Amino acid sequence: MRRQRRSFKFLALILGLALVAAACGGDDDDDGQGATEEQPSGEAGGDLVDLQNFAQGEPDHIDPALAGVLQGAQIGALLYDGLTEFDFSGDGDPELKGQVAEKWESDDGITWVFTIKDGQTFSDGTPVLPSSFKKAWDRAASDELASEINYLYAPIKGASAVTEGTADEIEGVTADDDAMTLTVELEYAFYDWPAVVSHPVFSPMPDAAFELSDPTQWEQGVMIGNGPFKQEEPWEHEVSIKLVRNDDWSGGIYGDGTKAKLDSVDFRISADLDSAFADFEAGNGDTGYIPAGRFAEATENPDWGNATEGNLGIYHFGINTESQLGGDENLKLREAIAIGIDRESINQTVYDGSRRLPTGITPPGVPGYEDGACGDLCTYDADAAKDLVDEWKADGGTLDHPIKINFNTGSGHEEVVAIIQQNLQDIGLEAELDGRDPTNYFAEMRQGACELCRAGWIWDYPVQDNALYALLDSASIDGDNLSRYSNPDVDDMISEARSTEDAGDRQQLYRDAEEQALKDVAYIPINWYNGQIVYPKDKVENFVQTPLQFVLYENVTLAS
Amino acid sequence: MTGYVIRRLLLVIPVVWGALTILFILFFIVPGDPVELMAGASGRAVPEATRQAIEQQFGLDDPIIVQYGNFWKRTLTGDLGTSYASRRPVSDILGETFPNSLRLAIWAIIIETVIGISAGVLAAVRQYSFADGLTTVITALAASIPVFVLGFLFQQVFGVFPNEQGWPEWARMPVQGTPEHWNFFLFPSASDWRYLILPMIVLASVGTALVARMTRTTMLEVARADYMRTARAKGLNERKVVLRHGLRNALIPVVTLIGLDLANLIGAAIITETVFNWRGMGRQIATSIFRRDAPVVLGLTLVLVVAYVLINLLVDLSYGFFDPRVRVGKEKS
Numbered sequence: 001m002r003r004q005r006r007s008f009k010f011l012a013l014i015l016g017l018a019l020v021a022a023a024c025g026g027d028d029d030d031d032g033q034g035a036t037e038e039q040p041s042g043e044a045g046g047d048l049v050d051l052q053n054f055a056q057g058e059p060d061h062i063d064p065a066l067a068g069v070l071q072g073a074q075i076g077a078l079l080y081d082g083l084t085e086f087d088f089s090g091d092g093d094p095e096l097k098g099q100v101a102e103k104w105e106s107d108d109g110i111t112w113v114f115t116i117k118d119g120q121t122f123s124d125g126t127p128v129l130p131s132s133f134k135k136a137w138d139r140a141a142s143d144e145l146a147s148e149i150n151y152l153y154a155p156i157k158g159a160s161a162v163t164e165g166t167a168d169e170i171e172g173v174t175a176d177d178d179a180m181t182l183t184v185e186l187e188y189a190f191y192d193w194p195a196v197v198s199h200p201v202f203s204p205m206p207d208a209a210f211e212l213s214d215p216t217q218w219e220q221g222v223m224i225g226n227g228p229f230k231q232e233e234p235w236e237h238e239v240s241i242k243l244v245r246n247d248d249w250s251g252g253i254y255g256d257g258t259k260a261k262l263d264s265v266d267f268r269i270s271a272d273l274d275s276a277f278a279d280f281e282a283g284n285g286d287t288g289y290i291p292a293g294r295f296a297e298a299t300e301n302p303d304w305g306n307a308t309e310g311n312l313g314i315y316h317f318g319i320n321t322e323s324q325l326g327g328d329e330n331l332k333l334r335e336a337i338a339i340g341i342d343r344e345s346i347n348q349t350v351y352d353g354s355r356r357l358p359t360g361i362t363p364p365g366v367p368g369y370e371d372g373a374c375g376d377l378c379t380y381d382a383d384a385a386k387d388l389v390d391e392w393k394a395d396g397g398t399l400d401h402p403i404k405i406n407f408n409t410g411s412g413h414e415e416v417v418a419i420i421q422q423n424l425q426d427i428g429l430e431a432e433l434d435g436r437d438p439t440n441y442f443a444e445m446r447q448g449a450c451e452l453c454r455a456g457w458i459w460d461y462p463v464q465d466n467a468l469y470a471l472l473d474s475a476s477i478d479g480d481n482l483s484r485y486s487n488p489d490v491d492d493m494i495s496e497a498r499s500t501e502d503a504g505d506r507q508q509l510y511r512d513a514e515e516q517a518l519k520d521v522a523y524i525p526i527n528w529y530n531g532q533i534v535y536p537k538d539k540v541e542n543f544v545q546t547p548l549q550f551v552l553y554e555n556v557t558l559a560s
Numbered sequence: 561m562t563g564y565v566i567r568r569l570l571l572v573i574p575v576v577w578g579a580l581t582i583l584f585i586l587f588f589i590v591p592g593d594p595v596e597l598m599a600g601a602s603g604r605a606v607p608e609a610t611r612q613a614i615e616q617q618f619g620l621d622d623p624i625i626v627q628y629g630n631f632w633k634r635t636l637t638g639d640l641g642t643s644y645a646s647r648r649p650v651s652d653i654l655g656e657t658f659p660n661s662l663r664l665a666i667w668a669i670i671i672e673t674v675i676g677i678s679a680g681v682l683a684a685v686r687q688y689s690f691a692d693g694l695t696t697v698i699t700a701l702a703a704s705i706p707v708f709v710l711g712f713l714f715q716q717v718f719g720v721f722p723n724e725q726g727w728p729e730w731a732r733m734p735v736q737g738t739p740e741h742w743n744f745f746l747f748p749s750a751s752d753w754r755y756l757i758l759p760m761i762v763l764a765s766v767g768t769a770l771v772a773r774m775t776r777t778t779m780l781e782v783a784r785a786d787y788m789r790t791a792r793a794k795g796l797n798e799r800k801v802v803l804r805h806g807l808r809n810a811l812i813p814v815v816t817l818i819g820l821d822l823a824n825l826i827g828a829a830i831i832t833e834t835v836f837n838w839r840g841m842g843r844q845i846a847t848s849i850f851r852r853d854a855p856v857v858l859g860l861t862l863v864l865v866v867a868y869v870l871i872n873l874l875v876d877l878s879y880g881f882f883d884p885r886v887r888v889g890k891e892k893s
Contacts, residue, residue: 040602057847060598060645060646060647061646068602068604069602072817137738143609143610143613144609146598146599146613146614147576147610147619148598148599148602148606149602149604149606150605150606150607150610151604151605151607151610154607160607160609163607163609163610163613163614164609165609174720175862184637216647217647222647236657237646237648237653237656237839238839238844239737239839239842268736269739269837270736270837271833271834271837271843271847273833274712275712275715275735275736275834275835275836275837276736278712278715278716278718278720278735278736278836279734280839281719281720281723281724281734281736282715282719282720282722282723282732283723283732284719284734284735284736309863319568437591437592439589439591439592439593439596439597439850439851440592440593440596442596443593443596444607446605468811469603470604476605478605479605480604480605513612552741
């Protein structure tokens with residue numbers, strides 16, 4: 001009995017402690033993770049809880065100089081404004097506008113002079129000067145930072161020396177704070193350069209960023225920027241990134257562009273996409289990222305608005321031109337593969353109809369896009385494919401081994417490649433699946449392991465060159481040109497396009513290069529990506545995701 | 561007793577050395593280049609100079625034996641290294657994840673202990689009764705439903721459904737998140753309690769079922785022992801017979817099970833931590849293995865191994881409480 005009484009006492013002690021602990025904590029509805037109380041907001045103000053941006057985990061980096069994946073770059077884009085930015089609000093092609101740059105000019109496409117607007121400041125009150133860009137660019141290209149996206153600096157004269165650690169400053173960048181000009185000298189004529197610098201990696205940095213002994217640690221503290229939002233507390237890893245409105249923002253390119261409307265955005269970080277969406281469905285956030293298989297259901301929900309417009313991303317397969325599938329003698333075989341793949345079936349079966357069937361590599365939204373770069377080679381026609389296979393065989397075509405369909409495992413590509421394998425079998429071609437460890441997949445493909453290999457591309461900026469140079473130019477072999485495609489005519493067209501001042505002529509050259517590569521069947525487009533975001537229609541307004549997949553949180557408002 | 565404890569504590573050294581050495585070697589055997597991951601998380605090709613810079617920064621260009629030596633030099637001075645992926649100190653990551661995992665595991669163990677043992681005793685005392693049958697069915701269900709299924713089910717039933725029905729916020733359970741504020745280490749403050757409830761139940765589900773089943777089995781074995789008959793013959797009431805003589809003797813295998821489970825739950829609650837977005841070690845280790853982030857995996861494993869050995873020691877020492885015949889050091893006196 002005594003023991004029993006002691007047990008009761010122990011239980012009572014635990015319960016008592018629990019109650020005391022609860023009382024000590026007070027009510028933390030305002031700062032706890034459960035703080036999802038909707039605040040009446042009116043036109044401006046309010047706190048948005050975002051469950052979509054980090055629905056699949058946190059990124060490695062949010063520093064715009066380091067963030068190689070979109071979700072991290074989104075934070076960089078909200079904290080920093082660069083020289084230029086694309087305005088996607090019109091019906092036609094996006095328009096490149098000055099953000100921090102007032103104007104830019106070049107006589108030869110090699111030397112560019114950007115004039116910086118007066119009176120721009122970082123959120124700590126220090127001015128945004130041409131030297132803020134120069135020092136930031138030296139940092140971003142440096143071997144100390146070793147950024148995965150420093151390749152974007154490659155066109156600048158002397159940038160590679162900084163990346164290799166043989167120089168501290170990029171030779172081709174000169175800042176004149178008195179004249180408020182930033183002069184950039186490139187290695188070659190490149191008339192799309194003002195568009196390239198719209199990428200967040202070219203953001204300016206305040207002096208505080210250069211005082212750290214280890215530049216990679218900037219993102220671990222409160223990053224000071226010049227964008228529509230600012231940080232007031234550091235990144236809480238695996239939990240959230242909280243941004244608040246920067247009232248000292250100099251303004252954006254959309255609307256009146258004076259300041260962001262929301263008081264704050266709380267980017268919650270989730271480890272699992274389905275759980276993040278369940279959290280959205282449970283009413284704990286204002287945006288959700290649609291998981292696989294729920295696209296139709298989510299977009300038909302009458303209570304939800306959605307941002308599911310097309311964006312600048314492509315899912316494709318490369319054909320290694322140095323493999324058994326390459327060469328002029330196998331052109332019919334490659335054409336058969338291209339038209340033998342049932343893209344619509346893939347889109348419906350695997351992606352719940354959430355993607356668009358492609359008509360080329362370059363998607364709509366990139367200036368210079370024209371429908372039909374593929375010709376007939378993106379249209380499913382099993383009978384014609386069979387005929388082509390027969391003709392190829394009649395011409396003496398043979399395979400050394402079944403066609404290897406390479407893909408990175410564990411990322412949802414299994415169903416896609418299974419359909420393709422069946423498609424190829426249906427037209428008389430034997431194929432085997434070659435699933436590879438995702439951590440090394442692209443490295444292996446770049447080194448030549450690709451035969452018919454899965455890949456994708458998300459545009460860094462809406463310029464044809466961004467994808468076409470990387471995918472088609474022979475200089476990109478061992479890099480992103482997984483097909484190891486080498487066609488001197490295509491190389492010449494891309495090179496000429498870069499140095500062509502007239503935008504129409506330039507875009508036509510890129511189009512010609514794309515059409516030629518597709519005719520050679522070096523790449524097989526499968527689908528173009530769409531947005532996958534939903535939000536409660538009665539609460540969230542003006543929610544826009546640009547084709548570059550950045551959400552313009554500065555324009556979002558919460559309904560009263 | 562003291563000598564025994566010291567000997568057991570010294571066992572930590574070879575166990576930690578062995579575990580970390582095996583892991584270290586495995587990281588070099590398994591496919592996947594951490595530099596490639598660091599240099600190109602986006603899958604894009606990066607300049608060779610960037611790859612080399614990263615290799616130099618993390619000493620990955622050294623031969624494996626040099627890296628191994630550097631790893632131990634660093635670790636023995638208390639430096640767990642820097643994450644390849646996030647470039648953050650591993651000690652920071654450990655500080656963020658270990659307490660949360662420990663808290664969740666302790667709460668799951670409390671459920672396992674209280675509910676599991678109670679249900680097991682009830683089932684054994686009333687063998688073949690309705691209560692016994694119900695316990696058998698429920699424990700079989702709990703043990704057979706995969707944790708991730710139960711987790712997603714709970715999210716839908718206690719989070720999504722109430723929201724769709726327009727129930728007030730207090731009637732809806734959060735489906736993701738870790739309590740931010742804790743008191744006395746173990747008690748979430750005020751509304752933060754809500755974040756603990758679903759994960760701890762889900763995490764405890766399988767363990768509770770196993771504890772209940774084992775308690776029932778060992779109680780039934782003990783019930784046939786001579787000392788139980790003697791206790792009854794002495795005229796003790798049934799409650800005393802069951803709790804003092806029966807349960808106490810039946811608990812040794814149950815305590816072993818619970819102890820091992822506590823050690824496992826701290827580092828291996830990957831699914832629960834992922835489904836409920838609990839900022840814990842299991843999820844972190846799983847993510848880091850996928851990213852080939854060796855410093856994080858090795859640093860967190862080091863702590864887990866130590867915790868595992870210590871918990872096992874405590875379990876062994878606890879046997880003496882339940883059965884004085886196995887009390888350490890008693891044989892000499």
